[in-house]
Amino acid sequence: MATMQMDRSDRSRLWEVTSRTIVYAAIGAALYGVLGLFSFLLPGTQNVTIRPAFAIVTFFGYAFGPIVGLFAGFVGNAIIDQLQGSGFLTYWNWSLANGLAGLVAGLAPLYLAAYMAGNISRRAIGGAIAGGVAAIIGFLFVFSDIWVGGSSPQTVLTGSYVPVVIADLIAAVILTPVLVYAWEPMKDQLGR
Amino acid sequence: MNIAPRFLGRGSWLSRRDPRVLVIVVVFFIFATIQVWDARLVFLLLVLAFAWYRSAAIPFSAVRRNWIFALSFVTILVLLNSVLTGERVPGAEHRYFNIPLLGTPVSAESLSYAASQWMRYIAMVAIGFPVAFCVAPADFGVTFARLGIPEKFAFGVDLTFRFLPSLAADYQQTIDAQRVRGYDPTGGKGGPVFRLKRMIPILTPLTVNAIAGAEDTIDAMDLRGFGTGKRTWLRHLRFDRTDGLIIAGFGALLVAVTVAGYVTTSSRIWVPQFLIDLASR
Amino acid sequence: MTSTAAPLLEVERLTFRYRRATEPAIRDLSLTLAAGEVLLVAGPSGCGKSTLIRAINGLIPHAYPGELSGSVRIDGRATTDLKLRDIGRTVGTVLQDPAKQIVGATVEAELAFGPENLGVAREEIRARIDRVVGRAGIQELVGRDTAALSGGERQLVATAGTLMMEPRLYVVDEPLANLDPATAERLLLLLRELADRGDAVLIVEHRVEEALDLRPDRVLYLDEGRERYHGPLDGFLRIADPDAVKLPFEVVLERVRAGARTAGDRRPAADLERPVDRSEPARLEFRGVRAGYGGTDVLRGVDARLERRETVAVLGPNGSGKTTLFRTAMHLLPVTAGDVLVDGTSIAGRGVADLATVFGYVFQSPSQMLFARTVREELVFGPRNLGRDPKTFDAIVEDALRRTALDGVEGILERPPLTLSFGQQKRLALAIALALEPPTLILDEPSAGQDHRTSSGFMREVLAVPGLESLYLVTHDVDLALTHADRILLFRDGEVVADGPPTAVIEDEARWIACNLRPTSLLRANVRWRVANGRFLSAEALAQRIVASDRGRAHAQEGRS
Numbered sequence A: 001m002a003t004m005q006m007d008r009s010d011r012s013r014l015w016e017v018t019s020r021t022i023v024y025a026a027i028g029a030a031l032y033g034v035l036g037l038f039s040f041l042l043p044g045t046q047n048v049t050i051r052p053a054f055a056i057v058t059f060f061g062y063a064f065g066p067i068v069g070l071f072a073g074f075v076g077n078a079i080i081d082q083l084q085g086s087g088f089l090t091y092w093n094w095s096l097a098n099g100l101a102g103l104v105a106g107l108a109p110l111y112l113a114a115y116m117a118g119n120i121s122r123r124a125i126g127g128a129i130a131g132g133v134a135a136i137i138g139f140l141f142v143f144s145d146i147w148v149g150g151s152s153p154q155t156v157l158t159g160s161y162v163p164v165v166i167a168d169l170i171a172a173v174i175l176t177p178v179l180v181y182a183w184e185p186m187k188d189q190l191g192r
Numbered sequence B: 001m002n003i004a005p006r007f008l009g010r011g012s013w014l015s016r017r018d019p020r021v022l023v024i025v026v027v028f029f030i031f032a033t034i035q036v037w038d039a040r041l042v043f044l045l046l047v048l049a050f051a052w053y054r055s056a057a058i059p060f061s062a063v064r065r066n067w068i069f070a071l072s073f074v075t076i077l078v079l080l081n082s083v084l085t086g087e088r089v090p091g092a093e094h095r096y097f098n099i100p101l102l103g104t105p106v107s108a109e110s111l112s113y114a115a116s117q118w119m120r121y122i123a124m125v126a127i128g129f130p131v132a133f134c135v136a137p138a139d140f141g142v143t144f145a146r147l148g149i150p151e152k153f154a155f156g157v158d159l160t161f162r163f164l165p166s167l168a169a170d171y172q173q174t175i176d177a178q179r180v181r182g183y184d185p186t187g188g189k190g191g192p193v194f195r196l197k198r199m200i201p202i203l204t205p206l207t208v209n210a211i212a213g214a215e216d217t218i219d220a221m222d223l224r225g226f227g228t229g230k231r232t233w234l235r236h237l238r239f240d241r242t243d244g245l246i247i248a249g250f251g252a253l254l255v256a257v258t259v260a261g262y263v264t265t266s267s268r269i270w271v272p273q274f275l276i277d278l279a280s281r
Numbered sequence C: 001m002t003s004t005a006a007p008l009l010e011v012e013r014l015t016f017r018y019r020r021a022t023e024p025a026i027r028d029l030s031l032t033l034a035a036g037e038v039l040l041v042a043g044p045s046g047c048g049k050s051t052l053i054r055a056i057n058g059l060i061p062h063a064y065p066g067e068l069s070g071s072v073r074i075d076g077r078a079t080t081d082l083k084l085r086d087i088g089r090t091v092g093t094v095l096q097d098p099a100k101q102i103v104g105a106t107v108e109a110e111l112a113f114g115p116e117n118l119g120v121a122r123e124e125i126r127a128r129i130d131r132v133v134g135r136a137g138i139q140e141l142v143g144r145d146t147a148a149l150s151g152g153e154r155q156l157v158a159t160a161g162t163l164m165m166e167p168r169l170y171v172v173d174e175p176l177a178n179l180d181p182a183t184a185e186r187l188l189l190l191l192r193e194l195a196d197r198g199d200a201v202l203i204v205e206h207r208v209e210e211a212l213d214l215r216p217d218r219v220l221y222l223d224e225g226r227e228r229y230h231g232p233l234d235g236f237l238r239i240a241d242p243d244a245v246k247l248p249f250e251v252v253l254e255r256v257r258a259g260a261r262t263a264g265d266r267r268p269a270a271d272l273e274r275p276v277d278r279s280e281p282a283r284l285e286f287r288g289v290r291a292g293y294g295g296t297d298v299l300r301g302v303d304a305r306l307e308r309r310e311t312v313a314v315l316g317p318n319g320s321g322k323t324t325l326f327r328t329a330m331h332l333l334p335v336t337a338g339d340v341l342v343d344g345t346s347i348a349g350r351g352v353a354d355l356a357t358v359f360g361y362v363f364q365s366p367s368q369m370l371f372a373r374t375v376r377e378e379l380v381f382g383p384r385n386l387g388r389d390p391k392t393f394d395a396i397v398e399d400a401l402r403r404t405a406l407d408g409v410e411g412i413l414e415r416p417p418l419t420l421s422f423g424q425q426k427r428l429a430l431a432i433a434l435a436l437e438p439p440t441l442i443l444d445e446p447s448a449g450q451d452h453r454t455s456s457g458f459m460r461e462v463l464a465v466p467g468l469e470s471l472y473l474v475t476h477d478v479d480l481a482l483t484h485a486d487r488i489l490l491f492r493d494g495e496v497v498a499d500g501p502p503t504a505v506i507e508d509e510a511r512w513i514a515c516n517l518r519p520t521s522l523l524r525a526n527v528r529w530r531v532a533n534g535r536f537l538s539a540e541a542l543a544q545r546i547v548a549s550d551r552g553r554a555h556a557q558e559g560r561s
Ligand SMILES: Nc1ncnc2c1ncn2[C@@H]1O[C@H](COP(=O)(O)OP(=O)(O)OP(=O)(O)O)[C@@H](O)[C@H]1O
Pocket: A188, A189, A190, A191, A192, C018, C019, C020, C021, C025, C043, C044, C045, C046, C047, C048, C049, C050, C051, C052, C451
């Protein structure tokens, strides 16, 4: 009778794509879509809106890895555009910026290993840091508007980058740890 | 709460195209438009975009709000850019006045630039609309798969659409459950941090339940062999003659515009004479 | 090949411990299943039923790591040597929650999913869809979006998705939960047909009474991961604990006759005789209420009175508008015509939070509202929102926990709510509602998702809440409704089709069946014996009365002779 010992808690599998990756990615994207759509009711600065749902992207990246984060951000944002009527790809560079933010949050093990190995409050702090870093770095991609839309760097900086980073950074820093706190205790009861 | 994609263009000429055509056209067109600044040419592109949009036969009443949103979004963006930046045309400048406080000049050149920029954006929006309303929702995954996106991710897009309505229903139920406990999703005053914190009772259960529920979905996919080999897509996509011609046409447009950018002034701002005259008066 | 001689499924001394668990979830289980056989697996919540299923369909060990010993052989080949993809061709699984198992946005996409993944040719997939749709009898569902299906329709589509893989062994995990009784029967018939055709079926279900429609060849009863009984059905019915699984009434009666002690009906008898005073204003009154979503009316002119002191059960098919009815009562949904009155005055000007102090609303799925870091935080959320004095919070929390029997759980105040078991979460949801001290409780599907023991325990806690004036239930559990309610509202297509005491409402059996309900064995028995003048008794109580009156009659006869 074969006795099998299997343990796959290997943290280095950052880039593995299993059905788990795809399902989490799709759930992240759909959640971002649903919550993002509704938060449009709260208009913020000129062309950028406060999107508490952005924390979904950073949390999914942080908790489930860069691929999940990338997909959730990219597809989630594209879906919001799609449902609002601009089409899946019209603002592709903004979707990609969201995706990159998720990706950066998912790379946290590379730059926050110390935090992620700690207890739950350390991991929550790690989530806040990863969320903040993700917003700052990911949205750098909106500077592609200089090329795509012909806006000046100054316009992109003051009209898009700074407002979106501030709004989303606040959302990510406050809400990502909240989600980490809610999710961590459940993790041990589920999963494989 | 209805947040499913709306297939408004059902039955139109465009909806009978292979959905890949719609996506390819958007990509070709956007990359062509990005290279053009001459308002006369941009106007032609705008006309082309609207011809394309018209062929989708999307009833205007159903998308009025989407248009208002897109138009105001683009207009604000362009205004902001003009106000902050002013003219960006090297060489002669025909100034009307400076904006108070900021001191940004308003000139024949900056107006031309703004007009061009505005038309470019609107053209891109118009060409994108059919993707939103003229692709059968069920066709998304296969469209991306057959465009070369890895199959797992292409299916992920389908799966996202599958989760949307059920998560929207869960969202509604969570709001209800919290309102019964005296939670008011809109009430109270406070800054952004307060408003973010007010999201916690909604965001948390919705997210955690969705993740916990994913376990069964993952099992169901593994059990039916997801991602273990090349998959068939039940929906069979095939380009017909018209599709081929359309792609060739837009491809030619992209090439032509790219070449024109080197050999003509198409990528530079064109300032109409009457605007210049206006400044010299 | 030896596989022709080997049974379809052979499980030998199987033990499995999940990676993160300290104890094995199943221990030393052995069973075999041949083509054409049906095995029923029953047992209380958490006894390892789903784990056994995962071991059979190969998720253990291919997807769930842990410590495994013993073997599972499909067609004579060990699952450890097979790929998940190949096991899937022989073993078809229908998971516990169909809403989660469905991955396609349309019915057709869902059916095609499995064969698509296996690279089956397009024409073959089309042909299979035609065959499966016919066999499952879901012609009218083709072309629909899966999101728009009712719970029962979803279960049928999920099962059909498994049929598409053309397996020879079906494992089905608690398919009956959340189904209205008529749909449940339809599903069981489909499974029976598969077995008659020569496939094997393993079904997990604790609604044993219903599962008997499947005529299982054998029963495996599990408790705490171990085999407690394994053998023919009648033997099982002789030993099964009626407290833990729901048995047909005849079996309960037999057992009581034989002198077996059952836990009995612990329902406080005093509650039964609540005087209904029709002169005082009703707690909740609907007058010609119409309401719906996005322009279509779900409630189509509802008139009903729910009194201040009574227990009312609302029954009806999936999607008939039962939940919607109480959403309008809580002002969560505006009415488009008519009026809702609470204690005689219209709710038009009242807010949701205000109504929450009258009605404690316990939603079907408790986890949908749990968000706080600790149970304590969770409990004070409501009182804080309503501006109650923070000094009273400790007392409120303690009181609510005591009234729901949660105070016995160790370290309950500091527990993260989502780590509680489903049954405990359900109680916590009740405690949350009670924290606002409402005189009336509204329970949506109080028994769904729990085993028989937990759900009867839950109802006992509810009935024992001091100071509770009225209780309104929405449920698919016919026995639960009949035994608890003073009055039944029968719902269909957004209208009240019957309103009266249980005995009156069930008289018209055609109407009962038209509402997708079915006459349960307990219902029939209550009608037949009519021992409790117009009231319905639980199986145990009725059986005891019958036995007692039999004895009484026997005594009387002895005396006379
Ligand atoms: N993924 C997992 N990781 C760790 N432990 C698990 C996992 N899944 C289940 N368990 C534990 O294994 C035991 C058996 O669970 P299982 O789901 O098989 O029970 P069940 O009989 O199907 O219960 P129910 O009737 O509630 O569905 C339980 O104690 C459960 O907590």
